Amino acid sequence: MALEITPDITEQLLDALVCQGWFEWPHAVTDELCQALLDEVQFYDEEGALQKAGIGRGQVHQLNQEIRRDQIKWLNGSTLAQTTYLQQMAQLQYQLNRALFLGLFEYESHFALYKSGDFYKKHLDSFRGQANRMVTTVLYLNPNWQSDWGGELVIYDEASSCQLAVITPEMGKLVVFMSEQIPHEVLPTRKERVSIAGWFRCNNSIGGNIDPAL
Template sequence: MTTERIPHLPPQTGNLDAMLDALASQGWYEWPQALSAKLCQQLLAESQSYAQTDQLTPAGIGRGTVHQRNADIRRDKIRWLDGQSLAQTQFLAQMAQIQTQLNQAFYLGLFEYEAHFARYEQGDFYKKHLDSFKGRANRMVTTVIYLNPDWQAEWGGELVIWPRVSDLTDAANEPPASARLDQPLARILPEMGKMVVFLSEDFPHEVLPTQQPRVSIAGWFRCNTSLGGVVDPAH
């Protein structure tokens, strides 16, 4: 399928066609320098302002009536994007263009995108989890955009992507010989401008403990806003 290139996403380090091909073939994609340094710096400054003025909230797990905070599982603080700043508006416009291309390529029926800043302080982590569960039909595609300049490998804080469950069983529901539950697909450094995209229902993932403050924007393209007749709005 022919797609139009998204403005402001540097073609020399990654492109939309490569992302679509990777999602079709393996379900995830690492896109270096997907956002410009200028936009990342503006978003980082905004997130730092929220941190300095105590406008970040301890993150929880689950949604709706099952939402809870558990510091043994997750320790980051968040603030949902509302599109009120120029930097947020520009970022959300780029995500809207990606949403259009995902729909055209895969007929996903995506019509909503929700995202929040996530700040991890020294020692913070997020244990292995799924962003959505099969049959829920809410969060379909996950994006993570990193805002950390000059990140060093020794600082930790990597995103670890694990094999999807469907890759760990064959037609007879037996694990193939090559499957390794303890072997990750990728360990990704949270470097400024990098975007990671993956299918929300398929890939367990985690954030390893960080040794430096670590900032990202986590987002989800959603398929619908209701479940069994019950409204399920973004965040």
């Protein structure tokens, strides 16, 4: 179930990050691993183990249902599926550091569950110059996603605010983008929608980052 970071995919990913700041990678993670991770989220939901997501970090963290409505649970590597996924992200971190010299040394991630009607308005994952969250990843865990279910990830141009991409949250798709450069939002979903949002970090500073779930 290893992430297949072939030379061709690596070149496409790196070129896209440098030239446009984001990359959409369909079928990056196997359906088998995605289903195992999805099963965990459904179990956590049934057990009431998910928490309402907020915005801000540290002392300024707050809940705001007008900006985002989703539930999260942080990955801690406590299951085989989580460990496998985190190992795959470690492979990606190695490739990013080797090619782009970003100095990434830590990865954090959480499950994000959006119920029908949930959304997350336009935001950035990290403020410029904080050198905290540098690269964002989003893995989608939704089998047989239909176009009329909503829940797309919209990527915007930072300077013009024009839409650059509207990405459907299909199982196995991985989206990678520069945290400080890419404004984005999650459109309201009409079907339960699950993902894993993650961030490669350069230091342990709390800073002023948004606490996103995509």
